[in-house]
Amino acid sequence: MPISHFQSVSSPFAAQVYTALRKVPAGRVITYAALGRRIGCRSPRAIGQALRANPFAPQVPCHRVIASDLTPGGFQGKTAGPALARKLRLLASEGTHFENNRLTDPRRAIR
DNA sequence: TGTGGCGCGTAAT
């Protein structure tokens, strides 16, 4: 299912982000910067911005995108609270765990 | 650990 089929994709840039993100398998996570790198974008904030207006949760795994220092980063526009809690729960269901607000197994991260 | 500046796509002005 091509990304362009998603109604909630607002810009071509977002489509690139989602397409690249879909290649990150369950059980792994990628950095905002690394994800950006894959599509030739040098602004991690732009990546987060594209993920902000979250498309479909399972198809485009925006919960697999974390910060460069291996902290969780944000979810649905927020960096804390219930939203973030859901992100962590999704990750946990894939075997990706955080301890002390830090990725437990750094080998899961794509830098 | 804290602060400041940089990056660039998007929305608002």
Next chain:
DNA sequence: ATTACGCGCCACA
């Protein structure tokens, strides 16, 4: 065309 803002990041102290 300009300004302002944002699920960040890196350098430097």
